[in-house]
Amino acid sequence: MTRPVTGRRVLWRAVTRNRRRLGAGTGLISLHQVCESLVPILIGVIVDQAIGPGDGGALLLWVAAMAALFTALTMCYRFGARQLMIAIADEAHTLRVEVASKILHPRGIRTDRRAGDLLTVAVNDTDNTSYLLDYVPRVAGAVTATAVSAVALLVIDVQLGLAVLIGTPVVLVALQAATPLITRRVAEQQELAGEATSLAANVVSGVRPLRGIGAEGAAARRYDEVSRRSLRAALRAARTQGGYLSASMSSGALLACGVAILAGWFALNGRITVGELITVIGLAQFLMEPIGLLAVVPGWVAEARASADRVAGVLDAEPLLPEGTEEVAGPSGLELRTLRYGPLDGVDLRVRPGEFVGVVPHRAADGEALVKILSGQVAPEEYEGGVLVGGAHLSRLAPADARRVMLVEPHLTDLFTGTVEENVTAGGPLDEAALEASAAGQVVSAHPDGLAHLVAERGASLSGGQRQRLALARALMARPPILVMHDPTTAVDAVTEHEIARGLRALRGTGELTTVVVTSSPALLAMTDRVVVLDGGRVTAEGTHADLAVTDDDYNRAVLR
Amino acid sequence: MTASDQTTGPERLPVADARRTWAWLRAELRGRWRAGALAVLVGAVGAAASVVPVYALGRLVDLVTEQAPGSAIVPVAAVILVGALVGGLAAGPGTYLISRLCEQMLADLRESTVARALSLPVTTLERVGKGDLLSRVSTDTAAIGKAASNVMPTMISAFLLVVVSVAAMAGLDWRLGLAGAVAIPLYVMALRWYLPRAAPKYAEERRAVADNSQLLVESMQGVRTVHAYRLEQRRLHGIGNASHEVRDISVSVFTLFTRFVGRVNRSEFFGLAAILVTGFLLVRQGHVTVGESAAAAVLFHRLFNPIGMLLFTFDEVQAAAASLARLVGVIDLAPAEEPRDGTGEPADASLELADVHFRYDGAPEVLHGVSISLPAGSRVALVGSTGAGKSTIAAIAAGILTPGSGSVRVGGAALPPGSLREHVAIITQEVHVFAGPLIEDLRLARPDASPQEAAAALAAVGALDWAKDLPDGLGTVVGEGGHELTTAQVQQLALARLILADPPIAILDEATAEAGSLGARKLEESAVAATRGRTTLIVAHRLTQAASADRVVVLEHGRIVEEGGHRELVAAGGRYAELWRAWEARTPTSSSR
DSSP states (O other), X not given: OOSOOXXXXXXXXXXXXXXXXXXXXXXXXXXXXXXXXXXHHHHHHXXXXXXXXXXXXXXXXXHHHHHHHHHHHHHHHXXXXXXXXXXXXXXXXXXXXXXXXXXXXXXXXXXXXXXXXXXXXXXXXXXXXXXXXXXHHHHHHHHXXXXXXXXXXXXXXXXXXXXXXXXXXHHHHHHHTTHHHHHHHHHHHHHHHHHHHHHHHHHHHTHHHHHHTTOHHHHHHHHHHHHHHHHHHHHHHHHHHHHHHHHHHHHHHHHHHHHHHHHHHHHHTTSSOHHHHHHHHHHHHHXXXXXXXXXXXXXXXXXXXHHHHHHHHHHTOOOSSOOOOBOOOSOSOEEEEEEEETTEEEEEEEEOTTOEEEEEESSHHXXXXXXXXXXXXXXXXXXXXXXXXXXXXXXXXXXXHHHHHEEEEOSSOOOOSEEHHHHHTSSSOOOHHHHHHTTHHHHHHTSTTGGGOEEOGGGTTSOHHHHHHHHHHHHHHHOOXXXXXXXXXXXXXXXXXXXXXXXXXXXXXXXTOEEEEXXXXXXXXXXXXXXXXXXXXXXXXXXXXXXXXXXXXXXXHHHOO | OOOOOTTSOTTSOOOOOHHHHHHHHHHHHHHTHHHHHHHHHHHHHHHHHHHHHHHHHHHHHHHHHTTOOGGGHHHHHHHHHHHHHHHHHHHHHHHHHHHHHHHHHHHXXXXXXXXXHHTSOHHHXXXXXXXXXXXXXXXXXXXXXXXXXXXXXXXXXXHHHHHHHHHHHHHHOHHHHHHHHTHHHHHHHHHHHHHHHHHHHHHHHHHHHHHHHHHHHHHHHTHHHHHHTTOHHHHHHHHHHHHHHHHHHXXXXXXXXXXXXXXXXXXXXXXXXXXXXXXXXXXXXXXXXXXXXXXXXXXXXXXHHHHHXXXXXXXXXXXXXXXXXXXXXXXXXXXXXXXXXXXXXXXXXXXXXXXXXEEOTTSOEEEEEEEEEEOTTOEEEEEOOTTSSHHHHHXXXXXXXXXXXEEEEETTEEOOHHHHHHHEEEEOSOOOOOSEEHHHHHHTTSTTOOHHHHHHHHHHTTOHHHHHTSTTGGGOEESTTSBOOOHHHHHHHHHHHHHHHOOSEEEEESTTTTSOHHHHHHHHHHHHHHHTTSEEEEEOSSHHHHHTSSEEEEEETTEEEEEEOHHHHHHHTSHHHHHHHHHHTTSSOGGGO
């Protein structure tokens, strides 16, 4: 690890690694702004040189010059803006991939942010950071346009030039005083609009339960309330913006007109020509734009900076798990030595290679804590005691190596968009036996497309039971030396659960394959070699399912259906 | 006037056609014509006032050309300043009035869309699925909202300024106005060149962005699975490809846009050149003064930005119009039909289904004459294998589906589905948390419920303990974006809502199916508590529920095959006895119950 990644550094990197396109684009955009500021000057010249004196030759010449100017203007924009767009898109892409690889890194990431926040960083903040590459040329262009106009004004008349160059920033800075209020009102409006939108989505997705208890009217009324609040916020924001618009339009117009009147006075007194008068009028109007931009850009840059800070926060986050120095060497057993973490209060457990063990937690939290540690979601310093996988300490193994030996299939199943086959073969080649053992064959045959059936986002098109069976098939096809499952059959009916239990036994119950299932399902427990009962964070009973069922009333109550 | 659904497949909600959308918009505007007229009036006055200074500046140029004395500036300056001030000051109220009109129409629109979405017949919902409806009430409403607050006011102001400016040019001399109007067909051609090319590219861009975020969402929410199967590289490879596609499409969309800007610049040039050349000719012939032709040129130059704004946001307005058509399509849907053939008031809380037949649209009949009678306060369990028609009976009894033939009577009265639903509540396996404070979720069932009543309902279903332990107690924000509840907690919440809704008749359709064995037993107790004192029909997935019912009805293939008390049926040795034996075999020791 070299220097820490900060927001400033993320922005600086964006500039330096795109410097060629950024440089070319900024140059061209500045030229474009110069051309824009020459338009009002040229109008003045044409009136002065051609229309006033009625000189047809001059008209032809200057209109041709204007054609050339517009050609240059449009070309500069076209090629400059494209260079910049490529730079922005490249930077956003690079940042997205950087953030994603950091978040998905096998060693995990230490962060307080939830999945939703991380997604915002990966999608929105990377984009916002890349927009810096849009602001740089805009500032350069605005500065150039202001400079060109200033020179033109000063050449025409020093006093007029100074009046414009001092008056415009003063007006714009004064108007800036209102922006925090506008920002707040608009943020309020957007927040309430967002609230209304998500409430609408929320009640409509619950429409059937609502109608079930006759509450659709109450839900519609609740939505109306939020909608009205959102309307009031929108109107407040519109009023504020309207007030600002009045202030900015009238002060801007008064400034431009004041300058024009002053210029008219000078023209009447013969200090400047008619053409110069028109140029001054045009420039005073035109200058509002670049100077106005310069006034708002700091706000934009601050936003990009805030996004860059969040991106840096992710890129700079420490990994959760150590790199790992040892390799799994021994046979695939699993051992817990006085493990203390959260509710776990000294768990001792030894699973021999090839054994099929059930773990029955009396308190759900015990089972969850255990699975959390095994799946590598807990940093080694957060727990006490030891976890040995194939004889090696989990904390000293490379996370990927540990997971190659020990697969922990989470209870809340995650399927990914793609075909059923792509999902179940995530860990190993397609295996009919595994498909049957997990009763996923029924899921496959329930759809005409079979294995090619498309799973929608996060498996939303499947029922909970179907998702569980596909996840189980996936775990079995991976054929890990150690397989840990957590309540794998809670959403399937009892008959299927029995089939699965038998299938699991047939597939994992023989040879060197080690299996641990954390569950209170009697169907699954009946197939285990041995059952370990956890209560109060410790192992309180051990034995075969059949023995415990006869001798232990507590056990019976826990696993009773 | 009805919405046309020719453009969409059978699985989608209808989209209103252009004529119907316009008709809706016209009707809305007609209802608000005063507000609309005022907005346009204020906007037009503002635009006109802002044109006055340019006019006067033309006069100033002429004064200079005529070499008038310095004092001649005074009246011109007064006109300029008054015009600038009025024009500037009117700009705010003008856009505010337009915003207000748009926002109020939008609020009414989204409220009636949601209200209609919530009252759609369940059969319609089942046919189209929720996805389409959801995207309309959320994405489309948000798209119109954005257009209403960001685009429409500036767009209408810009439009008024363009109209007034062209009129002002024509006022100087009709030929100057005509010269300025030369640019209009060029602008239109640029737009017609751009829009059809841009629309598919924008759609492609949206799709690419959505694909990329979907990959990111899945990978991040499923990070445990990604790690467990060591899918990191595979997922990153996919994300990288999708992200690169976004990059490519964004660049190509923008390249197209720069070519559009080039065409707009070209139109600006031709308009400006036409005005200057016309001005030149008219000045030479003595029709207009130098100042007037200069004013026309400045007026036109001032329009570059408003016209650009009109052109560059045109596609947003188009998108908003498409969204509007989709919302009007929902509003035009028929609400659930209410046959008024029901008569009489229920005498008590008994429920009777008599000879009920049912088929789903175009499918074979699933219920072949089912009759079930629940005396007031009794508890009947419906048992049978998957696909026997249990859920269909539950939905018919609850007034959610209308039977093909046969009747549903409450307390002896045959009620239409609408009033049937006032007496019967149903909880299905589809559970839902309404995002917001927990107590507000409960209050959906009874809006005026006091905190004590809500707490009592939670206590009755055994949920008060965990509810009190939430970070903010009953005020804790639950559901999406808030505190995540477990499946069992969500189901308890549904049962607590049932208590608050307090219907005389309750139907539970596998309300306890999706919990682990520990949770299921607790939920069964909660369900018993929630239905105490109510006439209850339970679709029993777990046979312990059937064992505790007053009577068991066994359904197979849409027909009742057995009916009677639990002991009686077990002793009879029929289908139920068979099911019961299989159920009992699942528990480790049958003695410990």
